[in-house]
Amino acid sequence: MDRGGRRVFAGLTFSVSAGTALIVTGPNGVGKSSLLRTLAGLVAPAEGDLNLEGASQPDMAVHEHAHYFGHQDALKPALTALENLTFWQSFSAPAPSPGFKSAVMKPVQALEFLGIGHTARLPAAYLSAGQRRRLSLARLLITPRPLWLMDEPTSALDTASEARLLDLMNNHLSGGGIIIAATHSPLNLSTIVRLHLETAPEPMAPLSQERDA
């Protein structure tokens, strides 16, 4: 994986099973966000392959089976909260997978579920940071996709919203979904494997993967 012409990491191999969250940790700048952005199809890998085994539509790229919940909220500020979600619903095609079950919500339901139903008619620009974060999160609930790529998913959320997010993440796992999350904070999820990226002298970073009991 290269950023700005520099090799950030190399030789990275990992796999994640259905119903499992891969928690990516490591110091600032080691490449956690870059890894997620690569999986999300936003950055091309310098070399290597990404595969999603068992997908019902294997011709679709990994990122087409994924939702990316990154640092930026991916909202159009002039559109209302509801218009943003309606846009995302038409923009992101469902990616059904055998063994993956997801309770899909309508945009209004997703807003209500995340406690921001009252913002439906407000331009996204008027929402607070935490409300925007929840609106961005609502995108994951309106289109079923088995892979959730989440970069510091709890940032800007209050305690209640964080608890709801963890419930959502655990529901996604129990429905056979997969989560790959970069975080500096512990996440109370049901089934976790860990990938720790370590800073190393140029040109590459070593890595380790271990499973929680």
Ligand SMILES: Nc1ncnc2c1ncn2[C@@H]1O[C@H](COP(=O)(O)OP(=O)(O)OP(=O)(O)O)[C@@H](O)[C@H]1O
């Ligand atoms: N668009 C870019 N152009 C050039 N270099 C970049 C770009 N994006 C990231 N980098 C570099 O890639 C490296 C990895 O950055 P990345 O954001 O993936 O790290 P991180 O592990 O997520 O860090 P943090 O914990 O601070 O969020 C850093 O050295 C960063 O400066």
